Amino acid sequence: MCGIVGYAGKKTALPVLLDGLARLEYRGYDSAGIAWIENSSIRRKRCQGKLAALRDILEGGRISDAPIGIGHTRWATHGAPTEENAHPHTDCTGSLVVVHNGIIENYFSLRNQLTEEGHTFRSETDTEVLAHLVEKYLEDDLSDAVRKALADVEGAYAMGVLWQGAPDTLVAARKESPLVLGLGKGENFMASDIPALLPYTRDIIFLEDGDLAVITADAIEIKRIDTGEPVQREVTTISWDATAAEKAGFRHFMLKEIYEQPQAILNTFRGRIIPETGRVEIPEIQLQPEAINGLSRIVLLACGTSWHAGLVAKYWIEEWAGIPVEVELASEFRYRRLLVDERVLTVPISQSGETADTLAGLRIAKERNSPVISICNVVGSTITRESRGTIYTHAGPEIGVASTKAFTSQLTALYILALFLAQTRETMSADERASKLRALAKVPGMIEKNLKALHDACTGLADEFYQHSDFLYLGRHLHFPIALEGALKLKEISYIHAEGYAAGEMKHGPIALIDRNMPVVALIPRDHVYEKMVSNVEEVRSRRGIIIAIAEEGDEDIARIAQHVITVPAIAEPAAKPFLFTIPLQLLAYEISFARGCDVDQPRNLAKSVTVE
Ligand code: M6R
Numbered sequence: 001m002c003g004i005v006g007y008a009g010k011k012t013a014l015p016v017l018l019d020g021l022a023r024l025e026y027r028g029y030d031s032a033g034i035a036w037i038e039n040s041s042i043r044r045k046r047c048q049g050k051l052a053a054l055r056d057i058l059e060g061g062r063i064s065d066a067p068i069g070i071g072h073t074r075w076a077t078h079g080a081p082t083e084e085n086a087h088p089h090t091d092c093t094g095s096l097v098v099v100h101n102g103i104i105e106n107y108f109s110l111r112n113q114l115t116e117e118g119h120t121f122r123s124e125t126d127t128e129v130l131a132h133l134v135e136k137y138l139e140d141d142l143s144d145a146v147r148k149a150l151a152d153v154e155g156a157y158a159m160g161v162l163w164q165g166a167p168d169t170l171v172a173a174r175k176e177s178p179l180v181l182g183l184g185k186g187e188n189f190m191a192s193d194i195p196a197l198l199p200y201t202r203d204i205i206f207l208e209d210g211d212l213a214v215i216t217a218d219a220i221e222i223k224r225i226d227t228g229e230p231v232q233r234e235v236t237t238i239s240w241d242a243t244a245a246e247k248a249g250f251r252h253f254m255l256k257e258i259y260e261q262p263q264a265i266l267n268t269f270r271g272r273i274i275p276e277t278g279r280v281e282i283p284e285i286q287l288q289p290e291a292i293n294g295l296s297r298i299v300l301l302a303c304g305t306s307w308h309a310g311l312v313a314k315y316w317i318e319e320w321a322g323i324p325v326e327v328e329l330a331s332e333f334r335y336r337r338l339l340v341d342e343r344v345l346t347v348p349i350s351q352s353g354e355t356a357d358t359l360a361g362l363r364i365a366k367e368r369n370s371p372v373i374s375i376c377n378v379v380g381s382t383i384t385r386e387s388r389g390t391i392y393t394h395a396g397p398e399i400g401v402a403s404t405k406a407f408t409s410q411l412t413a414l415y416i417l418a419l420f421l422a423q424t425r426e427t428m429s430a431d432e433r434a435s436k437l438r439a440l441a442k443v444p445g446m447i448e449k450n451l452k453a454l455h456d457a458c459t460g461l462a463d464e465f466y467q468h469s470d471f472l473y474l475g476r477h478l479h480f481p482i483a484l485e486g487a488l489k490l491k492e493i494s495y496i497h498a499e500g501y502a503a504g505e506m507k508h509g510p511i512a513l514i515d516r517n518m519p520v521v522a523l524i525p526r527d528h529v530y531e532k533m534v535s536n537v538e539e540v541r542s543r544r545g546i547i548i549a550i551a552e553e554g555d556e557d558i559a560r561i562a563q564h565v566i567t568v569p570a571i572a573e574p575a576a577k578p579f580l581f582t583i584p585l586q587l588l589a590y591e592i593s594f595a596r597g598c599d600v601d602q603p604r605n606l607a608k609s610v611t612v613e
Helices: 013-022 051-059 107-116 128-137 142-151 242-246 253-259 261-269 289-293 304-321 356-367 405-425 430-465 479-494 503-508 530-542 574-595
Strands: 003-008 031-038 041-048 068-074 096-104 155-163 170-175 180-183 188-191 203-206 211-215 220-224 297-302 325-329 344-350 373-376 389-392 470-475 497-502 519-524 546-552 564-568
Touching: 003 013, 003 096, 003 155, 003 170, 013 031, 013 051, 013 068, 013 188, 031 051, 031 096, 031 155, 041 051, 041 096, 068 096, 068 155, 096 128, 107 128, 128 142, 128 155, 142 155, 142 170, 142 211, 188 211, 253 261, 253 574, 261 405, 261 430, 289 405, 297 304, 297 356, 304 325, 304 344, 304 405, 304 479, 344 356, 344 405, 373 405, 389 405, 405 430, 405 574, 430 564, 430 574, 470 479, 470 503, 470 530, 479 497, 479 519, 479 574, 497 503, 503 530, 519 530, 519 574, 530 546, 546 574, 564 574
Parallel strands: 297 325, 297 344, 344 373, 373 389, 470 497, 470 519, 519 546, 546 564
Antiparallel strands: 003 068, 003 188, 031 041, 031 068, 096 155, 155 170, 170 211, 180 188, 180 203, 211 220
16 A cells, blocks of 8 residues: 655645655555656656655755656555655656556566567566556657556556657556546546545545546546547545544545555465465465475464454464464464474564564574464565565554454465465365355455445444443354454443453353353354254353354354344355455444544554563
């Protein structure tokens, strides 16, 4: 997730671009860059780190009064957060520049092909192929060249292009990454998100997938990328204030991030799976098949929510790849006598990549010659730098302290890792892998379709239960860790005591807690332990507990045993169910926290990244 801005008008572009980028820094701040056209030539300034560093560089020199420009604030996905990898990127001649948010899935083959054709690359980014592709097709019409270039591209993009041959024109295009246009008087804008534009205009056009816009100071012309046909898009007048706009109209970052999950999951598996053939491609793992086949064990190492993701993955990896898995709390792992050697693969899982205990555990595993492959959301973070390879989750910055989209993205990365191991070890047929990948590919759409209804249902429940002081969460098999995660979400943001349990453990103690005041959130997917789970819920009912059942659509039986039922979309593949069952638990915790007046995004005593022991 990066932020892009563009301006074509009559006043000085640079302050508008810097101001817009500042309002988009929540989308990433690994590096920043800006380009403009002055005396018919492209000029560009970029630097590593936050926008403030770029501002210092610009303010240290003469500020150009150019009336057109583009800017970028980066959340690194391909290539380290360095100045060379900062946007805007240029073609070979330096006469055109591109800013981009998204992922070009076939960048590797495009880069090879363009290199063979004589293009010289200067960065490690996927974006740079866009600049060279546009260069390849450019004759005298920039928008035509962009359309031809995009015909070669697979993946997601929101992009802006400037060319010194058309010094009044900015070309923007989008597919599957957000991009809005702003309409002013004698000036027009483009940006990844509305907050960047609110000081200048409230008249916004939401570009649709496959749209390209030719933007000048006095006009915006929109056409389809594939056919070139002109299209009209509605102008929406935005009424949000600036703070609400930063959260895209959501009350809190956490809620926004819950709603971003379909995109985050999609971004994490995009380009890594081929559902038709059952293939998984994760070359960044940098482990040879012989090493994978020789593994004796896998250690998944993490804290908090990331540990819960590891607990789910244990079931997948053991079942599909036949390798024993231990899921370790990093704070415990680091102080034990460890039986770890070169045949044990260590996989630290961390959103931030900076969690002190996880990092310490990683270092100890490395001292014992264990190969380390991390799963992480933050490119260039310490854990990724110290790992042999990293499978990045592409969730974008997570700002709310409670982890939501990072969790489901970690599940996604672990799901494909488990299938990759099964593929390499030949423990699962291509057909079975294909079926599991097809199920994963359906998940984002299923979540998206159901989100609003689920949210309404959880709001209703929160109104009824927000004053309770204790909750139990029950699940079995894959949904035991999801119960743990549901309980953690509730306690960390609402300060209500909540416990997650394996439902089969109830009679070994916790059932003593059940009375008519105890809400019990029971996760009841239709899987091979469904009947067992139903029996456990019956046990709660006979002790007069209040049952809040999370069940699948079409499961009519649950309403007979539970006082409250929330349904999630039914998916046939059992392994994909945890994604869908996680969402209502996040929404319920969120709405209860909100109803109690808690600080949802920055709960007391917590930090987003725990960099101390
Ligand atoms: O950045 P990490 O994934 O390493 O962080 C681990 C935990 O601190 C984190 O998941 C924490 O439990 C969250 N607040 C949970 O919502």
